[in-house]
Amino acid sequence: MVDPPDSDVIEARSLHHSHSGSPALIAVSLRTRRGEVLAVHGPRGSGKTTLLRCLSGQTVADEGEVWFDGDPVHTLSPLRRERLRRERFGWIGPEPSLVPELTVWENAALPLLLNGVPHRHAKAAAMEWLERLDIDGCARRRPYGLTRAERQRTAAARALVGEPAVLFADEPTAALHRADRALLLRTLLAAAGSQRTTVVLATHDTEVAALANRTLALVDGRLTGSPDGTDAEGMAACSLSV
Numbered sequence: 579m580v581d582p583p584d585s586d587v588i589e590a591r592s593l594h595h596s597h598s599g600s601p602a603l604i605a606v607s608l609r610t611r612r613g614e615v616l617a618v619h620g621p622r623g624s625g626k627t628t629l630l631r632c633l634s635g636q637t638v639a640d641e642g643e644v645w646f647d648g649d650p651v652h653t654l655s656p657l658r659r660e661r662l663r664r665e666r667f668g669w670i671g672p673e674p675s676l677v678p679e680l681t682v683w684e685n686a687a688l689p690l691l692l693n694g695v696p697h698r699h700a701k702a703a704a705m706e707w708l709e710r711l712d713i714d715g716c717a718r719r720r721p722y723g724l725t726r727a728e729r730q731r732t733a734a735a736r737a738l739v740g741e742p743a744v745l746f747a748d749e750p751t752a753a754l755h756r757a758d759r760a761l762l763l764r765t766l767l768a769a770a771g772s773q774r775t776t777v778v779l780a781t782h783d784t785e786v787a788a789l790a791n792r793t794l795a796l797v798d799g800r801l802t803g804s805p806d807g808t809d810a811e812g813m814a815a816c817s818l819s820v
């Protein structure tokens with residue numbers, strides 16, 4: 579076996595994955611570094627969601643390896659992978675999937691509450707993120723009746739509240755208007771900078787991908803260009819005007 583990586587937060591080695599016999603990922607290898615924003619850019623159906631699910635341990639690829647901070651993810655039991663996801667990773671998808679019975683702050687605090695953090699601390703942390711996302715005014719409401727942008731901001735707070743080592747963001751702004759996109763992206767990227775959270779951002783939007791430190795292009799399940807993604811330098815130049 580090849581030595582485990584030491585300084586990379588996430589490393590994927592030669593991932594292959596098929597859905598019902600149809601290949602979605604073909605020999606995908608990549609590395610992330612702590613605190614960087616890595617965009618995986620590709621058209622619809624190119625395999626971005628499948629890749630993020632494999633990297634985050636939601637799916638075990640048919641072949642290949644995923645490592646997190648020097649430890650294998652692909653060999654963990656489903657229970658250990660679930661725990662890893664809950665404790666070290668955050669996830670935000672294109673559609674805000676909130677628990678309808680819980681209030682906005684309870685939804686945002688959920689990862690902490692599930693990890694046994696005392697109620698008072700969990701609420702304070704959730705309120706802080708809701709404030710950063712300018713949705714604290716809705717904290718006591720339930721998701722029903724909120725706009726899609728408000729629900730997505732709540733989902734973003736939930737993804738960030740546990741200060742994850744890695745935030746997986748799968749088309750997080752695809753369903754939002756331009757102004758809402760800017761706030762969400764600004765907050766995600768600021769969080770990455772302030773708490774050294776690594777962000778793996780899947781997007782079909784070149785403007786969004788341009789905000790990342792590095793961009794990898796995924797086409798028909800294959801990464802094009804180098805696995806180190808030396809093809810793009812984004813963040814410093816970005817205007818965050820998306």
Ligand SMILES: Nc1ncnc2c1ncn2[C@@H]1O[C@H](COP(=O)(O)OP(=O)(O)OP(=O)(O)O)[C@@H](O)[C@H]1O
Binds near residue numbers: 597601626627629
């Ligand atoms: N559960 C599934 N069952 C069967 N095929 C699937 C499944 N999930 C994805 N696929 C197929 O695998 C390929 C890659 O899909 P994936 O969702 O990973 O791509 P994507 O780049 O995230 O696309 P999108 O931006 O539309 O979400 C597509 O051809 C898709 O139709």
